[in-house]
Amino acid sequence: MSSGCPPQSPAVAKTEVAVDGACPLLAATFAYWDNILGPRVRHIWAPRGPPALAVQLGDGDITFLANHTLNGEILRSAESGAVDVKFFVLSEKGVVIVSLIFDGELKGDRNTCALSVILPQAELGFYLPLHAICVDRLKHSIRKGRIWMQKGYNIVSVLTSEIIPIMELLSSMKTHSVPEDIDIKDTVLHDDDIGDSCHEDFLHKAISSHLQTCGCSMVVGSNPDKVNKIVRTLCLFLTPTERRCSRLCKSDGSFSYDTGLFVQGLLKDSTGSFVLPFRQVLYSPYPTTHIDVDVNTVKQMPPCHEHVYTQRRYMRAELGALWKAAGEDDVLPDTVIHTDETFTPDLNIFQDVMHKDTLVMGFLDEVFLLKPGLSLRSTYLAQFLLLLHRKALTLLKYIEDETQKGKKPFRSLRSLKTDLDLTSEGDLNIIMALAEKLKSGLHSFVFGKPFYTSVQERDVLMGF
Numbered sequence: 296m297s298s299g300c301p302p303q304s305p306a307v308a309k310t311e312v313a314v315d316g317a318c319p320l321l322a323a324t325f326a327y328w329d330n331i332l333g334p335r336v337r338h339i340w341a342p343r344g345p346p347a348l349a350v351q352l353g354d355g356d357i358t359f360l361a362n363h364t365l366n367g368e369i370l371r372s373a374e375s376g377a378v379d380v381k382f383f384v385l386s387e388k389g390v391v392i393v394s395l396i397f398d399g400e401l402k403g404d405r406n407t408c409a410l411s412v413i414l415p416q417a418e419l420g421f422y423l424p425l426h427a428i429c430v431d432r433l434k435h436s437i438r439k440g441r442i443w444m445q446k447g448y449n450i451v452s453v454l455t456s457e458i459i460p461i462m463e464l465l466s467s468m469k470t471h472s473v474p475e476d477i478d479i480k481d482t483v484l485h486d487d488d489i490g491d492s493c494h495e496d497f498l499h500k501a502i503s504s505h506l507q508t509c510g511c512s513m514v515v516g517s518n519p520d521k522v523n524k525i526v527r528t529l530c531l532f533l534t535p536t537e538r539r540c541s542r543l544c545k546s547d548g549s550f551s552y553d554t555g556l557f558v559q560g561l562l563k564d565s566t567g568s569f570v571l572p573f574r575q576v577l578y579s580p581y582p583t584t585h586i587d588v589d590v591n592t593v594k595q596m597p598p599c600h601e602h603v604y605t606q607r608r609y610m611r612a613e614l615g616a617l618w619k620a621a622g623e624d625d626v627l628p629d630t631v632i633h634t635d636e637t638f639t640p641d642l643n644i645f646q647d648v649m650h651k652d653t654l655v656m657g658f659l660d661e662v663f664l665l666k667p668g669l670s671l672r673s674t675y676l677a678q679f680l681l682l683l684h685r686k687a688l689t690l691l692k693y694i695e696d697e698t699q700k701g702k703k704p705f706r707s708l709r710s711l712k713t714d715l716d717l718t719s720e721g722d723l724n725i726i727m728a729l730a731e732k733l734k735s736g737l738h739s740f741v742f743g744k745p746f747y748t749s750v751q752e753r754d755v756l757m758g759f
Contacts, residue, residue, distance in 0.1 A: 652721025
């Protein structure tokens, strides 16, 4: 495969990444366009260990593929700060390349750069559901990297801080991802009685909060079997694609929390505690539910519009702190909470589930009346999910009609709750969360630009 490859880029540094198990990625590269030499590779990241994949690449092959992504980008015209995502499927090489193209200052000149990940074409089906997660995380790494380049520092250290966790994430998803098809026998919904595996109120709160936070939850506990049973139960309320973006816990160890997954199981350490990374949780695209199966507690983050607002403010604070760093050694690790004069994040981001609902409560009351061991409960669950989906579509259509498709503000929330039978705040939150996934930005549009705390928001909603 190396025949016909261009010569290796001069002084290409390489970082070998040790991952647990076989990593589906072949390599990641950072390349830039040199006005004299053309596309050049600056750094290569490759998983360490014996290759477990059919496609094997040498450094020369990786360089050739990285150069391929920059060919034709010399006349690239894009807004300042824009990041273009390009997807290359090279069947003749048997590989797929995902490249993020951006501009940055390198060696005193403005250059077109590319951060790419290379994986075998056979892994395309595995990677596609995780594509958005990887791209979002790499984009923010590029935002930080462009600041570092502007200051004349080495961008590789910033990129490495995100590329290594992504390799670890893909490796863990290869072995512990939730399958598309879940057997209801492996979930709590197969029990003879709602109290067989967990307390009735706990299961109700867990599912209700899970739906209110757009299907994003972390399940924490000391018993891996109990954690995974709740993970599979919550995944029943997700689409098959979303299930493939969910992860079971590891019985002989513990994964770290990963931004962007829908449901993930996490084990506590030997002392019975689990350190939750504030930054990674805040950077998730949707708010998250925290479920502790040891003490049967359920807590949730504020709704989508508050979550996004806090996320953007923290992101600006993080980038601002990076810009103010006096030297390359002063870069702050991801575990440090970034603050500035105008914004100090509230570290207590998880709240008790305050809103009761009737949708999930009615579903649980009725599903356990059906005889287990048959397909009745699976069919009833499918009908329940279809009902929620139709209510979400109806809510979107209702808001479109009331606002003339967004031309005027929405001011009839009380009428909406009455007309759509969503007078319970928990029911409204569940349907709003499902609608948010269908039409991003719905929460911000409905609740307006002022961002209240959850308690204040409830007081305001009572006036509609």
